[in-house]
C-alpha cells in the first residue's frame with residue numbers, strides 16, 4: 001500500500017514596522033514572510049489514535065484519542081506532557097471539519113494517523129548542534145547543518161529566534177488537517193479565509209489571549225500590510241466547549257465581524273532582507289505589558305507619539321511601494337540606481353552628484369526609516385522599556401556604515417532579541433554578516449532566512465529537502 005501524505009507548510013514572519021501600534025485597529029503593520037517555514041505531515045496509520053511527533057525535540061511526542069459518538073471528544077493520553085497549540089489545533093479543527101464536511105467526514109478517511117511537525121532550523125537557536133560539531137556560529141556553519149536538526153533540548157527550554165514558531169506551527173497544522181479531510185481547497189479564497197480565521201482562533205485559545213494576530217496572518221497570507229481584526233470577533237467563542245456548529249458559524253469567510261485587512265506587499269526588487277538573532281533573550285510579553293501600561297498612564301503623550309509613528313510607518317511603506325512601481329516603469333534607471341547606491345553608504349546617497357526620482361525615493365526611505373527608529377527610541381525612553389536599547393542602536397549604526405545597507409532595525413516588539421537589515425548587494429550581505437561576527441558587545445548569530453512572500457501552501461514530500469528523512 002502506498003501511503004498518501006498530506007503536507008501543509010506555513011512561513012515565519014518579521015514585523016518591519018508597526019510593533020505595538022498593530023495591537024490597535026487604528027494602525028497597521030508591515031509584515032514580511034520568511035523562507036523559514038513549518039511543515040505538518042499527516043500520514044494515515046494502522047495504529048489507533050492520533051500520534052503527534054516533533055522529532056527535533058526531547059519529549060516531542062503526544063498521543064490523542066478521538067471519539068465521535070455519542071459526543072465529539074478529543075482526549076490527550078494520560079502520562080504525556082501537554083502541548084496547548086497542538087491540542088487546540090486538533091480539537092477545534094477536527095470539530096469544524098466534521099461540521100463542514102458532514103458527519104461522514106471521518107467515515108471515509110480514518111482519523112488514525114501520525115502527524116509529524118518540522119520547523120526550519122532558523123526558528124530555533126542551533127548553538128548546541130554547532131558546538132557539538134565543533135563549528136562556530138557563522139552563516140557558513142549554519143548553512144552546513146542538516147535540515148530540521150535535532151535541537152538537543154525540549155520545547156520548554158529551546159531558545160527561539162523570534163520568527164513566530166507557534167503561529168507557523170498552528171497554521172500548518174490547521175491547514176494540513178483541513179486539507180487532509182477535504183474540508184478546504186487552499187486555492188479557494190473563502191476556504192483560505194476560513195483557515196486563517198480558524199488558525200487565529202486556535203492560536204488565541206492556546207496562548208490564552210487575543211493578540212494582534214499579525215503572526216498568524218503572515219503564516220496564512222505571506223508578506224502584507226496588516227490591520228488587525230476586532231478582538232470581539234473571537235471573544236464570544238473563546239471556550240473549550242465551543243462546538244463545530246458555532247465554530248463554523250463564527251469562523252467562515254462570510255461570517256459577520258471579521259474586519260481585518262490584508263494588503264499585498266513585497267520588498268522592491270534588489271532589496272534583500274537578512275536577519276540576526278541576538279542571544280540576550282528579552283521576553284516579548286513583558287516588554288508589551290510595560291509599554292501598554294505606560295501608554296495607559298500617559299494617554300496624551302502616547303497618542304501623539306503613536307499617531308506620528310503610524311504616519312512615518314505609512315511613509316516607509318509608501319516609498320517602498322513607489323520603488324516597486326519605479327522598477328516596473330523604468331527598469332534600466334532603477335537598476336542603475338540600486339547599483340550606484342550599493343557602492344555608497346546610505347548616509348551619502350543624498351549628496352550623490354546624480355539626481356533622479358529613484359535616488360530621491362531611496363533618500364526618502366532612509367530618512368523616513370531613521371525617523372521611525374527615533375520615535376521607537378523615544379517610546380523606549382518614555383516607557384523605560386528597552387525597545388531599541390543603546391547596545392542595539394550601536395550595532396544597527398555599524399550595519400548602516402556598510403555600503404549598500406538601506407535599513408537596519410529591530411523587528412516586532414524590539415528588545416535585545418533580534419535585528420534585521422535590508423541590503424542591496426551580495427557584497428553588502430557578506431560585509432554586514434562580518435560586522436555581526438566581529439561584534440563583541442552582543443552575541444549576534446546570523447539566520448539563514450530570506451524574505452519570501454508566499455503564505456500557507458500544500459507541498460509534496462519530494463519538494464522539500466530533508467522532509468522525507470525526518471519521517
Ligand SMILES: Nc1ncnc2c1ncn2[C@@H]1O[C@H](COP(=O)(O)OP(=O)(O)O)[C@@H](O)[C@H]1O
Nearest residue numbers: 054083084085117119155160164165166167169
Ligand atoms: N516544532 C514544534 N512542535 C510542536 N510544538 C511547537 C513546535 N514549535 C513551537 N511549538 C509550540 O509553540 C510554543 C511556543 O510558542 P511561543 O512561546 O508563543 O513562541 P513563538 O513566539 O515562537 O510563537 C511551544 O511551547 C509549543 O507549544
Ligand SMILES: C[C@@](O)(CCOP(=O)(O)OP(=O)(O)O)CC(=O)O
Nearest residue numbers: 019020162164211212284412413414
Ligand atoms: C509588540 C507587538 O506588536 C509585536 C510583537 O512582535 P514580535 O515579532 O516581537 O513578537 P513575538 O513573536 O511574540 O516575539 C505585539 C503583537 O502585535 O502581538
